[in-house]
Amino acid sequence: xxxxxxxxxxxxxxxxxxxxxxxxxxxxxxxxxxxxxxxxxxxxxxxxxxxxxxxxxxxxxxxxxxxxxxxxxxxxxxxxxxxxxxxxxxxxxxxxxxxxxxxxxxxxxxxxxxxxxxxxxxxxxxxxxxxxxxxxxxxxxxxxxxxxxxxxxxxxxxxxxxxxxxxxxxxxxxxxxxxxxxxxxxxxxxxxxxxxxxxxxxxxxxxxxxxxxxxxxxxxxxxxxxxxxxxxxxxxxxxxxxxxxxxxxxxxxxxxxxxxxxxxxxxxxxxxxxxxxxxxxxxxxxxxxxxxxxxxxxxxxxxxxxxxxxxxxxxxxxxxxxxxxxxxxxxxxxxxxxxxxxxxxxxxxxxxxxxxxxxx
Numbered sequence: 001x002x003x004x005x006x007x008x009x010x011x012x013x014x015x016x017x018x019x020x021x022x023x024x025x026x027x028x029x030x031x032x033x034x035x036x037x038x039x040x041x042x043x044x045x046x047x048x049x050x051x052x053x054x055x056x057x058x059x060x061x062x063x064x065x066x067x068x069x070x071x072x073x074x075x076x077x078x079x080x081x082x083x084x085x086x087x088x089x090x091x092x093x094x095x096x097x098x099x100x101x102x103x104x105x106x107x108x109x110x111x112x113x114x115x116x117x118x119x120x121x122x123x124x125x126x127x128x129x130x131x132x133x134x135x136x137x138x139x140x141x142x143x144x145x146x147x148x149x150x151x152x153x154x155x156x157x158x159x160x161x162x163x164x165x166x167x168x169x170x171x172x173x174x175x176x177x178x179x180x181x182x183x184x185x186x187x188x189x190x191x192x193x194x195x196x197x198x199x200x201x202x203x204x205x206x207x208x209x210x211x212x213x214x215x216x217x218x219x220x221x222x223x224x225x226x227x228x229x230x231x232x233x234x235x236x237x238x239x240x241x242x243x244x245x246x247x248x249x250x251x252x253x254x255x256x257x258x259x260x261x262x263x264x265x266x267x268x269x270x271x272x273x274x275x276x277x278x279x280x281x282x283x284x285x286x287x288x289x290x291x292x293x294x295x296x297x298x299x300x301x302x303x304x305x306x307x308x309x310x311x312x313x314x315x316x317x318x319x320x321x322x323x324x325x326x327x328x329x330x331x332x333x334x335x336x337x338x339x340x341x342x343x344x345x346x347x348x349x350x351x352x353x354x355x356x357x358x359x360x
Contacts, residue, residue, distance in 0.1 A: 041111040045079050053077055062149040064120065064142050068133055073117065073146065074124035078104070081113040083354050085156045086184075087147065088116060090257075091163025093134065094265030096123035098257035100162075102335050106343040112350060117146060119168075121265040134268045134280065140171045147179060158350060160184035163332065164270070170286055173293045182353045183293065184346065186300040187332050189307045190315055191285040196276040198308040204275060207236045219273050233274055241306045244330070244337040251336055290318045296359055297322040298349040302330030302338060323349060323359040 053060045058077035063070050076097075086107070088100045097116040107114050118125040120133065120142055147157065157180055161169025166188025173183050189195050204212055211232050218229045234247055243250055271278030297319050301312035309326060316324035325345035330338030352359065 041079065041108050045081065045108065045111050045113075047080050051077075051080075060149070062146055064145045066120070066133060066138060066142070068128065068130050071120055071126040071128060073120055073126070073142065075118075075146065075150065076116040077113065077150075078116070079108055079111070079113040081111055081156075083156050084112050084158065084350050085150075085152050086112060086114040086158045086160050086350070087143075087150070087152065088114060089143070089159065089161035089165030089168050090117075090119065090122070091165050091187075092122070092261060092266055093119075093164045093269045094121055094262035095164075096257045096260045098123065098260065099254045099333070100335075101253040102251070102339065103343075105339075106347065110347045110351075112347065115150060121262050123260050127262060129264060131264070131268050134265050136167070136171055136281075136284070139168055140175055143168060143172050144176055144179075147176075152179070154179055154181055156181055158182040158184065158353075160186060160346075161188065162186040162335075163188055164281075167281070167284065170290070170293070173295060173297075174286070174289060177293065177295055180295045182350065183295050183297040184300065184349070185297065185312075185315070187302060187305055187307055187334060189311050190290050191287045192277045192281050192283065193285055194287065194311060195307060198311070199276045199306065202308070203237075203241065203306065211236060215275070222272070224272055224274075237274065241304055241331050243333045244304055254333065254336065287318075290315060291320070293319050294321060296349075296353045298325060298346065298359075299323070300325045300327065300334065300342065300346070302327040302332070302334040304329075304331040305334070306332050321359055325349070 048054045060075050060077070061072050062075060063072055074097075088097065088103070090097050090100060097118050100116060103114060119139065121127050143159075159169050159172060159180060159182075161167070161172075161184070163186075166185045169183060169185055170188075170190060173180060189198075215229065215232050218224060218226060218232075223229060239245070239247060243254060267279060269279045269281050271282070297316070299312050299316040299322060301307065301309035301324065303309055303326065305312075313324045313326070316322040325342075327334035327338035327341045327345075330342065335342045349359070
């Protein structure tokens with residue numbers, strides 16, 4: 001997720017303009033796991049009594065404090081559930097809440113209250129340019145300020161982080177476990193060195209060696225903004241390991257989110273390459289600390305992800321109260337390319353924790 005996604009979004013838009021509109025998915029596809037995804041929430045799900053965000057349709061702008069002054073971040077609530085409230089942490093770093101819009105197809109029907117949230121530097125939130133703000137501890141402090149402003153607590157607060165959001169969720173759970181009811185680590189390993197090793201030992205060797213050499217040469221020459229860079233990576237990387245659909249069929253919320261990505265945040269933390277991390281996150285590693293996360297946790301992996309699914313399964317075993325969900329058809333955005341598996345398992349986890357059921 002980076003500047004090249006702006007090129008990607010442009011390319012996909014162009015493809016879609018010239019292609020026939022894909023057929024809408026049938027109801028049978030969405031409901032292929034009968035009985036697991038409720039079709040209608042209870043009436044109480046729409047009860048806004050006592051809410052301070054009704055006038056704005058659930059939106060709330062939160063003022064946060066940072067070492068560089070005060071800024072505003074954007075959130076939006078959907079639904080009402082006194083015991084299950086999920087705060088969504090998007091990836092990137094520097095992407096947006098928009099690619100989470102698939103949750104609208106599943107969470108309301110299950111009666112789950114959830115919150116969209118653009119981290120500082122992203123989409124509807126303020127976008128300062130001081131790179132000293134792009135540090136993990138400051139982001140963790142931001143999430144805590146957002147939690148307080150949204151009045152979430154240990155009796156209802158679930159934190160879901162996807163990709164970079166998974167790093168942020170792990171860090172938050174290690175610092176503020178007392179505020180969490182549950183944790184979801186989606187499509188993220190607990191170690192950037194492990195992520196880079198998987199990319200170099202498994203993903204790259206599976207690519208066309210000549211095309212891979214071209215990609216690496218363009219990266220070395222700082223030519224990642226060249227459309228040829230994305231033209232090489234799209235079929236052999238993005239359509240294989242990010243979202244397993246032809247690019248001209250990628251859902252609009254995904255291309256919109258990528259087009260809005262803040263390149264400065266991304267490159268500062270992730271680095272310029274699409275095939276591994278090299279920025280401020282380069283040495284991030286919580287593999288030895290994961291055992292200290294004792295809140296109920298769901299780890300979601302996918303067979304074709306940029307992250308090693310076997311490694312993610314082992315992550316779940318490190319924690320005393322955790323469950324692993326594998327999306328066998330999915331990649332990094334398994335919420336799209338293995339959607340029913342993803343949401344059936346996620347909703348089951350939230351309901352099981354809420355009902356006090358064992359995770360293993």
